Amino acid sequence: MRIVVTGTRGQLAQSLLACETADISLIAVGRVSMDFEKLQTIAPALASAQPDVIVNAAAYTAVDQAEAEEARAFRINSTAAGAVAAAARKLNVPVIHLSTDYVFDGRADAPYRETDATSPLNAYGRSKLAGEKTVATANPDHVILRTSWIYSPFGQNFLKTMLRLGETRNEISVVADQYGCPTAAADIAAAIVAVASTLLAKRDDARLRGTFHLTGSGEATWAEFAQTIFDEAAKHGRGRVNVIPITAAEYPTAAARPNNSRLNCDKLSDVYGLRLPDWRHSVCTCVARLMSGA
Numbered sequence: 001m002r003i004v005v006t007g008t009r010g011q012l013a014q015s016l017l018a019c020e021t022a023d024i025s026l027i028a029v030g031r032v033s034m035d036f037e038k039l040q041t042i043a044p045a046l047a048s049a050q051p052d053v054i055v056n057a058a059a060y061t062a063v064d065q066a067e068a069e070e071a072r073a074f075r076i077n078s079t080a081a082g083a084v085a086a087a088a089r090k091l092n093v094p095v096i097h098l099s100t101d102y103v104f105d106g107r108a109d110a111p112y113r114e115t116d117a118t119s120p121l122n123a124y125g126r127s128k129l130a131g132e133k134t135v136a137t138a139n140p141d142h143v144i145l146r147t148s149w150i151y152s153p154f155g156q157n158f159l160k161t162m163l164r165l166g167e168t169r170n171e172i173s174v175v176a177d178q179y180g181c182p183t184a185a186a187d188i189a190a191a192i193v194a195v196a197s198t199l200l201a202k203r204d205d206a207r208l209r210g211t212f213h214l215t216g217s218g219e220a221t222w223a224e225f226a227q228t229i230f231d232e233a234a235k236h237g238r239g240r241v242n243v244i245p246i247t248a249a250e251y252p253t254a255a256a257r258p259n260n261s262r263l264n265c266d267k268l269s270d271v272y273g274l275r276l277p278d279w280r281h282s283v284c285t286c287v288a289r290l291m292s293g294a
Helices: 011-017 039-047 072-088 123-138 158-166 185-201 221-236 266-272 279-292
Strands: 002-005 027-028 053-056 096-098 140-148 170-174 210-214 244-245
Touching: 002 011, 002 185, 002 210, 011 185, 027 140, 039 072, 039 244, 053 072, 053 185, 072 096, 096 123, 096 185, 123 140, 140 185, 158 170, 158 221, 170 221, 170 279, 185 266, 185 279, 210 266, 221 279
Parallel strands: 002 027, 002 053, 053 096, 096 140, 140 210, 170 244
Antiparallel strands: none
16 A cells, blocks of 8 residues: 655654555655645646555644735645645545644534534634635545644654753643643554555445544643643653643733634544544653653
């Protein structure tokens, strides 16, 4: 199986590349041959990679910056995403597209299901929701995976930021009134490989297509997430760091965030038999890897 993933530097692309085995080839296609702001480069680059499945992991992810660059966010997250899906359809292969919890406004009291109404609070969320629609329209053979609070040993993310701040501080204030599901990019990557394998094995099963939620099991506030990171780091010789809970209002950002980013992943479990590990277990694994210098 040849899985072609858009992007080369992102957390998910790098985590996917680590999934390569003797039976699974992972090919990352990046800006050298494909530029999401130059639509004419997309189809030729993907065709030359000869995919069995295309994973669209490249995206505009600067949430606060998107407030000032909404048009660019839409070009990358919607227009280019649609071009990737159209290219996959022309090649007669499935496309797996990554989306986000930010398509919801966070006002619900329970974890969101795939059928719940969307209502993004910010430009980034609007661009990702538009991308879901363009992908679904461009290629019926699609899987859209909404995920949240991604972290990994790669790139910039909340877990790495906390570890960096914890090197010089013994107290850190973190938002405690926003809830979500921390999700390891490595767990997402493993699930994507499983989804891709199933899609190819059951090309005529319509239940496998559509939108699914994919996050780590369990839930947390940002403050609980941070404290778990610091507690794990302490097991590897780091000094103790205490988290001071604050409200989102005390930490204003350019883009509004949902207070409830929790996603219900029962549909993925029912259809694909997949459920990601508890987020605390995956945080432990990621912190241990970073602390070891791997």
